[in-house]
Amino acid sequence: MTISLDCEILYPDSDGQPMADNTLQFRWIVLIKENLELLFADQPDVFVAGDLLWYPVEGHPEIRVAPDALVAFGRPKGERGSYRQWEEDNIAPQVVFEILSPGNRLKEMLKKQEFYNDYGVEEYYIYNPDRNDLHGLYRTAEGLRAIEEIQNWISPRLGIRFVVTGTTLELYRPDGRPFLSFLDLEQRAEQERQRAEQADQQARQADQRARQADQRAEQERQRAEQERQRAQQADQRAERLAAQLRALGIDPEG
Template sequence: MTISLESETIYPDSDGQPIADNTQQFHWIVLIKENLERLFAHDPQVFVAGDLLWYPIEDHPEIRVAPDVMVVLGRPKGDRGSYRQWEEDQIAPQVVFEILSPSNRLKEMTKKLQFYDRYGVEEYYIYHPEHNDLHGLYRTAEGLTVIEDIENWTSLRLGIRFLLTAETLEIYRPDGEKFLTSLELEQQAQQEHQRAERLAAQLRALDIEPES
């Protein structure tokens, strides 16, 4: 629990809610968060977090929300108990993701939309893995506006591309690489290592010493 020494206002680091209601929802939260961290690994001024409480206004701990995943461009990496906007140069998360589960209610999601619209989110993506249903909104002069054709949509802020197939959602980095799980990345690295070993063996058979 974090306490502001100036105001003695308590800003809890947890809302008491689980990160996810089921394995499918957790899978997608982790997939998006970890791949966004990989995407911006070399930029020290991009902060990515999952299920972190965001407090937009000082001395109002009741005004808060914990996006499943949020991206803040212009803020340094590092551990935080919560994201207190007044301590972050008043920079609001520009992009948020919500992964829905059967327990989510329309009233709850409507309140989140109103919160994100009011406090400056520029892009808001909502995915329901059980129904394979993707929705998105982006900020215009009128506020957060529904993306009418999200198929093959590219995030204006992140450069990632969303492809909704008949079975699932696929997300691609700006370089065309698909978002993969940690296990898939490990398997991919092993396959590349095995290919390199086979190539080295073939070169040695030709009396050619492969470069190290």
């Protein structure tokens, strides 16, 4: 008698490795991932994730990698324990980011590059914040090839622009706004709130001054009207007096 055992293949949601080796690497991973989510917040068919295991081949849980950040166009937003490509209409993430730390080894990065080349990544960006060193690769007919001039490079898929300054990497959205940390966003929001409050206060003060000007103008109008009425009353008294004089046979003009 033959007994058939169906063993379910497990695809772990974690590889047991930390998301980052230090605070600098972690900060950059969060900055890129969260700003990409903001960039595509209004597009329901763009999925963004950070440190998520990607399994490209069904039945082979050993074939996997966890990019520091990935973007998959044509896939809905939502929670996932891992990115199992056969459950995602077989769509591979088109863009991946890796943030290096002192613990990264050349062999490890070459292996990741080979993985991304083999499984269809269109754009691959590697940034070393300790050395302020940026490299990028994009897909050609021959596979992933290095971007020769990365300064001011605009990602074909993301539309973001890369600028390497003397001290850091700056990333800009298609509308020119920079990638900002949550702290920067909060500080800018607070500055905008204060400016709005000041503008509102200035508007209220201007409105108060306008009302005061209106009140002064109304007071002047009332004083002018009172002067006109007094002049009219004086004219009326003079006319009555003249009439009385004429009644007595006196010429008021004489």
